[in-house]
Amino acid sequence: MSKTFFPGGIHLKDNKECTRDLPIELFKDPEVAVILMSQHLGKPAKPIVQAGDKVKIGQLIGEAQGDFSSNIHASISGEVIKVTPASHPVSIEDMAVTIQNDHQSEWYQVLNTKKENVLFSREELLEIIKKNGIVGMGGATFPTHIKLNPKNPVDTLIINGAECEPFLTCDFRLMMEQSDALLNGIKVILKILPVKQVIIGIEENKKEAIKQLKSLIEKTDFSAQVRVETLKEKYPQGAEKNLIFALTKRTVQIGKLPFDIGVVVQNVATVIAIFEAVYFKKPLIDRVLTVTGYGIKEPKNLRVKIGTPVQELITFCQGNTENPGKVIFGGPMMGIAIRSLETPIMKGTSGVLVLNGNIPYQENQCIRCGKCVENCPAGLMPVKITESAKIGEYVQYEKLFVSSCIECGVCSYNCPAAIPLLNYIRLAKAELMKRRNQK
Numbered sequence: 001m002s003k004t005f006f007p008g009g010i011h012l013k014d015n016k017e018c019t020r021d022l023p024i025e026l027f028k029d030p031e032v033a034v035i036l037m038s039q040h041l042g043k044p045a046k047p048i049v050q051a052g053d054k055v056k057i058g059q060l061i062g063e064a065q066g067d068f069s070s071n072i073h074a075s076i077s078g079e080v081i082k083v084t085p086a087s088h089p090v091s092i093e094d095m096a097v098t099i100q101n102d103h104q105s106e107w108y109q110v111l112n113t114k115k116e117n118v119l120f121s122r123e124e125l126l127e128i129i130k131k132n133g134i135v136g137m138g139g140a141t142f143p144t145h146i147k148l149n150p151k152n153p154v155d156t157l158i159i160n161g162a163e164c165e166p167f168l169t170c171d172f173r174l175m176m177e178q179s180d181a182l183l184n185g186i187k188v189i190l191k192i193l194p195v196k197q198v199i200i201g202i203e204e205n206k207k208e209a210i211k212q213l214k215s216l217i218e219k220t221d222f223s224a225q226v227r228v229e230t231l232k233e234k235y236p237q238g239a240e241k242n243l244i245f246a247l248t249k250r251t252v253q254i255g256k257l258p259f260d261i262g263v264v265v266q267n268v269a270t271v272i273a274i275f276e277a278v279y280f281k282k283p284l285i286d287r288v289l290t291v292t293g294y295g296i297k298e299p300k301n302l303r304v305k306i307g308t309p310v311q312e313l314i315t316f317c318q319g320n321t322e323n324p325g326k327v328i329f330g331g332p333m334m335g336i337a338i339r340s341l342e343t344p345i346m347k348g349t350s351g352v353l354v355l356n357g358n359i360p361y362q363e364n365q366c367i368r369c370g371k372c373v374e375n376c377p378a379g380l381m382p383v384k385i386t387e388s389a390k391i392g393e394y395v396q397y398e399k400l401f402v403s404s405c406i407e408c409g410v411c412s413y414n415c416p417a418a419i420p421l422l423n424y425i426r427l428a429k430a431e432l433m434k435r436r437n438q439k
């Protein structure tokens with residue numbers, strides 16, 4: 001079996017054994033859903049409901065502001081009890097619509113219950129994806145209707161099934177349990193983007209998914225166009241630029257985007273969400289995620305409604321072990337530590353990782369070992385960016401290509417001085433973005 005990979009990066013223990021063999025369980029609708037208006041890249045949606053309004057599942061409650069934004073829908077039926085800021089993993093607080101569950105589970109629109117032939121035009125398909133609030137569910141949350149309408153001609157679609165973050169297994173479970181939906185989602189995308197080739201990239205630690213998808217593709221009418229490639233297990237294999245290089249040997253230069261070299265990448269969960277929107281008219285109101293880590297008693301893969309407070313998921317997983325540590329949205333490398341267990345699940349939350357609280361931490365002086373530079377898959381100088389960020393030397397940020405950091409966390413992981421390089425780089429990126437918006 002040939003295995004492909006990218007230069008740089010690191011080998012990590014995958015820690016996926018806690019949940020990899022656990023089928024996806026359906027988590028009950030929460031008592032209260034806190035639905036943030038900023039769950040995507042771009043402008044936050046604008047709430048269009050107010051306290052006292054009755055809403056149904058799938059009803060539009062937040063309207064996209066311009067094209068670079070995304071619609072937000074009610075994930076449960078009930079009464080809007082407030083429209084106020086709530087805990088947000090990145091911006092600390094952001095506007096949210098809070099809905100009290102009426103337990104009627106009424107849908108706003110009737111969902112199609114049988115698969116239909118996709119008779120829509122390219123433009124109609126893009127509109128369906130936009131209307132239903134589909135965004136990248138691998139964590140980047142880029143509005144999908146924009147990504148599928150690139151400025152440059154594209155000849156390759158890559159489906160990202162790498163799931164290189166340790167602990168997370170939700171994409172693996174989706175590939176195993178919803179492979180038909182994944183292949184039908186690819187068919188929809190092919191109608192929008194008639195590319196020459198589709199490559200599904202999966203890391204070698206998911207052999208069952210590789211085998212199953214290969215065998216299903218053989219039976220389809222697009223088997224000549226779609227293939228599965230086995231990727232070597234390496235972190236961060238799932239980062240777009242690395243994945244593209246590993247699968248096509250094309251390089252996305254600093255400051256450029258995948259479509260500049262004829263490629264579009266979609267995560268497996270997003271492709272399934274596209275399928276559900278087109279075939280069943282279902283907006284993005286839930287997602288599959290992994291609740292895991294050594295700080296949780298019974299790790300699980302769960303399908304969860306958007307807006308569910310994280311505390312409810314921890315309780316459902318039998319609570320914490322004796323000495324729980326930080327709670328992280330996402331995996332241990334790229335994830336973000338949350339400040340409150342009231343923080344709600346968002347469209348881009350692929351995991352809830354509860355760490356063990358015994359990990360000692362002390363930042364030391366840089367010893368100039370150069371490891372962070374050597375292993376950075378984006379070719380950056382993390383130590384230099386950190387030094388500039390520590391003294392607020394923002395004029396250096398552009399020169400050091402801060403925006404090209406893919407936030408993989410490899411530099412922090414490798415640093416023998418335990419310097420939280422990624423934290424400083426995130427600060428620098430946020431400052432740079434703020435200054436650009438002010439111009």
Ligand code: SF4
Nearest residue numbers: 376405406408409411
């Ligand atoms: S600078 Fe960014 S891209 Fe490079 S290793 Fe650190 S987190 Fe990853």
Ligand code: SF4
Nearest residue numbers: 366367369370372415
């Ligand atoms: S890895 Fe850490 S100690 Fe080594 S050069 Fe980078 S910041 Fe300094």
